[in-house]
Amino acid sequence: MGVMGSFKKFFKRLFNKKNARIGIYGPPNAGKTTLANRILRDWTGDAMGSVSHIAHETRRARRREGVTIQSNGGSISLDIIDTPGLATKIDFHEFMELGMNEAESKRRAKEATEGVIEAVKWLENLDGVILVMDATEDPYTQVNVTVIGNMEARNLPLLIVANKTDLPESSATSIREAFPQHPMVAISALEGKNIDTFYDEVAKRFG
């Protein structure tokens, strides 16, 4: 690191004690909470929340302050916000098809709508976003387009994560081709595959 870089870091530490607030965003079931759990387990020994194959398991944003990530001989401290999955529609019938009763499905749908509102509101209070995409799905979803557009409009750093690369049908390449203007890292949050590269990118983008 050059002299200027050292000065910059020194003054940043001196005058800016606040950690960067990084939101983990993405569509439902992309693996946001699995990634948040992986980060917390690796660096704090704790977990963020429960995960499920049923969409909208996370219906409240959860924040963990001061998560220190070490990478490339340095360290950065972040506040990590795991947000509910963003969606433009929520139909309680989809939960019933997965075995929930009607009352339970309607309650989950109602809570999911509140979660989406909370996730949208958080967008205005972040310093950067980790956008988690399911690498087995089409990347051109409206949620992805809207989150990327908001980060571009605010000129805030964005890191795209192509998740679920442990699955044979995954294609990180299609995500890279869809949004070539942004950095992307392909991982399996579940298995920890390529997670060190992910931490290097986090340090580079948000440090």
Add this chain to the structure above:
Amino acid sequence: MDLVSEDRLAKMQPVEKIRFIIDEIKDGKILVLEKGLTPEEEATLIEMTMTQIEPDDFSGIEMESYPSQSDTSFLGKLLKKNVVRTRLTVIGPANKLKTLKKDRDMISALVSSK
């Protein structure tokens, strides 16, 4: 289906645009917006849609816009704000509009009349 010109939306304040879109969609219309919405307006539309969802009545919207294109002007760089060029957007009730395929420059959608 209504094709909404850029001029028509440009006359509205952001909150009016969102209200107009939600009202039209709840009436069962599909809107094609010539110039689309800004990313911030898209986020507000998602937020407002969530407040309108009613079981057995309105399950939300299907919205499809192309990835935005940023024009970073000198002023934008100075203000640390990019100018995002908005593009054509299709919005409709989730039970009437379904996206079949989408890529950077093409949207294929199925419109149902039920």
